[in-house]
Amino acid sequence: MKKSILTLVIVxxxxxxxxxxxxxxxxxxxxxxxxxxxxxxPPSYAQxxxxxxxxxxxxxxxxxxxxxxxxxxxxxxxxxxxxxxMKINNFDGMIEACQNVTKLTPSDLxxxxxxxxxxxxxxxxxxxLKVFQxxxxxxxxxxxxxxxxxMAKAELGDLQGGKKYVLQAxxxxxxxxxxxxxxxxxxxxxxxxxxxxxxxERALRINPNNENAKIILSRARMNM
Numbered sequence: 001m002k003k004s005i006l007t008l009v010i011v012x013x014x015x016x017x018x019x020x021x022x023x024x025x026x027x028x029x030x031x032x033x034x035x036x037x038x039x040x041x042p043p044s045y046a047q048x049x050x051x052x053x054x055x056x057x058x059x060x061x062x063x064x065x066x067x068x069x070x071x072x073x074x075x076x077x078x079x080x081x082x083x084x085x086m087k088i089n090n091f092d093g094m095i096e097a098c099q100n101v102t103k104l105t106p107s108d109l110x111x112x113x114x115x116x117x118x119x120x121x122x123x124x125x126x127x128x129l130k131v132f133q134x135x136x137x138x139x140x141x142x143x144x145x146x147x148x149x150x151m152a153k154a155e156l157g158d159l160q161g162g163k164k165y166v167l168q169a170x171x172x173x174x175x176x177x178x179x180x181x182x183x184x185x186x187x188x189x190x191x192x193x194x195x196x197x198x199x200x201e202r203a204l205r206i207n208p209n210n211e212n213a214k215i216i217l218s219r220a221r222m223n224m
Contacts, residue, residue: 041076048080057087068100075104082114091122109138109145116148125155143169147179151186159190177203181213188216193223 041049044063051060061084068077078100085093098115105111112135119128129152135145150165166183173179184199200217203210 045076052080052084057084060084061088061093072100073104075101078104091118094118095122107138109135109142112138113142113144113148116145116152120148120152125152128152129156141172143172143176143179146172147182151182154186154189159186162186163190175206177207177210177213180206181210181216184213184220185216188220188223193220196220197224 044067048060048063048067051057051063061081064077064080064084068074068081071077078097082094082097082101085091085097095115095118098111098118101111102108102115112131116128116131116135119125119131129149132145132149132152135142136149139145146165146169150162150169152162153159153165154162163183163186166179166186169176169179170183180199180203184196184203187193187199188196197217197220200213200220203213204217207213
């Protein structure tokens with residue numbers, strides 16, 4: 001499925017940034033995979049961790065897939081599969097693993113947001129919106145969930161509804177350059193190139209290396 005620019009930016013832009021390449025260590029830490037000493041784990045789990053550290057991701061996936069088949073309530077197994085499938089950019093695998101993580105830990109806000117990001121990256125915006133809305137039931141002031149829901153609404157054609165959500169995210173995290181960039185994109189989508197430029201420039205003042213902001217700023221200037 002071809003992804004629009006809205007879809008592409010939201011994948012990178014959520015404030016926890018779990019899908020972007022630069023945040024993989026944060027994902028590993030957030031889901032506590034690879035933090036337990038091998039000596040404290042059953043042999044099969046320890047071997048999966050060893051394979052992970054050595055970059056043998058497919059081998060580790062085989063081991064953990066076998067574990068969760070036998071032990072479907074293994075949180076360690078599912079979180080490991082989530083991280084490993086992220087390493088190989090397998091969104092279907094990430095979605096399956098994350099769905100099981102949310103079943104086992106339904107109050108885990110980060111798991112819901114990550115699941116929403118995965119659906120977004122895959123282009124399944126309707127399910128992404130549903131997941132971000134579930135995240136907001138857990139924490140109604142989550143800037144990441146508000147941003148995800150807002151951009152999903154915009155992608156589905158509800159630009160005003162999406163704008164409302166993203167503005168709420170900005171109120172919570174006014175100096176988050178990724179949220180400002182997304183709002184600049186949304187304004188551009190709504191035909192307000194001048195305001196889009198303003199928000200992208202604000203984002204770049206905060207983070208001069210925000211490549212998404214540079215791209216959207218260039219497009220906005222072309223529309224002036």
